[in-house]
Amino acid sequence: MKKQTKFRILFVSVLLFNFSLNFAQVGIGTSSPNTSAMLEISSGSKGILIPRVALTSITDVVTIPSPANGLLIWNNGLGGLSAAGFYFWSNSKWNQIATVSTALPSSGSWSTSGNNIGNYSGSGTNLSLGTSAYDDLIFKVNSTTVGGLGVNNSVSFGKLSNAGQDGVSIGSSSGAAQSAAAMGNNAKANGYQSLAVGFEAETTFNNETAVGFQTKTSGQNSTALGSGAKAQAQFSTAIGYNASTSQSNAIVLGDNNANVGIGTSTPNTTVKLDVNGQYKLGINGSVQKSQISFEVWPSVSINNLPAGNTTTMNIPVPTGFTPSSTRATIIVTPASDFAGNSTFSISNPRLTSTSNITINLTNIAGNAQSLNSAHFYITINEF
Incomplete structure (x- = not known):
């Protein structure tokens, strides 16, 4: 009788368990499973261990034959698919469940909701970062907008930066018009297809270029390069510190204090242009x-040269004014205080060496003449 009673109790228990499986929820660790769940597991010190498998690739259907959509597993990374983690089967491939670092603020995180499937080694995986909706992608720091990628192909980064269609604006309070680019704090590329680079660099009209600290352009197709440079006329170019143009098609190098050097890094500070090398005018x-000019007071001693006679005179070339060869034309001009201005003529100046010029002196007076001092301006054109 006792054995029969135990059997009846066991039969009723199994019957009740089957009834709960068919018509209610199953709870493990809880007596009141949530009505929206088929299975609720509750524990304060234990978790659920998902099956661990070794997938060979994201399209592996051998390790688990005919996987159903939504099937969840833990890939241990030992079978060929090296990235360990949770994967689920969907769209004929294993998709890894992305993780977010616990170091990120609890108030939010990045969202990867784009749809680029990859073109190269990542083909078949979702690699994009962004949105799939037709709207700008905005970047914020502490709830303040600091950048954005626009649906009109604009790019802007920096607090209060903004860019028009196909424009690029990088820097705090920078701004770029359509198809323009501005880079630097307070840089403004206001003209179509213009470029402003540098702190407070600014373009005004179309196709202008301003590069450097506080450079400004205000004439179509004008260019300003260098700190404080200003190109203020159409097709003009201002290059160098504080260079400025106010006339169309003009090119200006530097301000009033500039010394321009071509072929030299140390242009002469007493001239505006110093060319080291050949040139053509x-x-x-x-x-x-080269063209060399200097003033000399050479020594001379001519005593009682008869009328109509000619003698020679040597003029040493001062140090620092010597040409590189004797292939040159020489111009010797007597100064106003030359003692022989009314009595001697000068002819046939020539370089007898790179350090010496020889001239002919002819007595043009009607009687014998002497000469004991000289003062000349000399130009050597070397070719």
């Missing part, structure tokens, strides 16, 4: 190496 001009 004019359409039909010849190529010249």
Whole structure:
């Protein structure tokens, strides 16, 4: 009788368990499972251990044959698919469940909701970061907008930066018009297809370029390069510190204090242009190496040269003014205080060496003449 009673109790228990499986929820660790769940597991010190498998690839259907959509597993990374983690089967491939670092603020995190499937080694995986909706992607820090990628192909980064269609604006309070680019705090590219680079660099009209600290352009197709440079006329170019143009098609190098050097890093500070090398002036001009000019008071001693007679005189070339060769034309001009201005003529100046000039002196007076001092201006054109 006792054995029969135990059997009846066991039969009723199994019957009640089957009834709960068919018509209610199953709770493990809880006596009141949530009505929205088929299974609720409750524990304060234990978790659920998902099956651990070794997937060979994201399209592996051998390790688990015919996987159902939504199937969840833990890949241990030992079978060929090296990234360990949770994966679920969907769209004929294993998709890894992305993780977010616990170091991120609890108030929010990045969202990867784009739809680029990859083109190269990542083909078949979702690699994009962004949105799939037709709207700008905005970046914020402490709830303040600091950048954005616009649906009109604009790019802006920096507090209060803004860019028009196809424009790029980088820097605090920077701004770029359509197809323009501004880079630097307070940089403004206001003209179509213009470029402003540098702190407070600014363009005004189309196709202008301003590069440098506080550079400004205000003429179409004008260019300003260098700190404080200003190109204020159409097709003009201002290059160098505080260079400024106010006339169309003009090119200005530096301000009033500039010394321009070509072929030298140390242009002479007493001149505006210092060219180290050959140069050519004019359409039909010849190529010249250098032009050297200096003033001399050479020693001379001519005593009682008869009328009509000619003698020679040597003029040493001062140190620092010597040409590189004797292939040159020489111009010797007597100064106003030259003692022989009314009695001697000068002819046939020539370089007898790179350090000496020889001239002919002819007595043009009607009687014998002497000369004991000289003062000349000399120019050497080397070619």
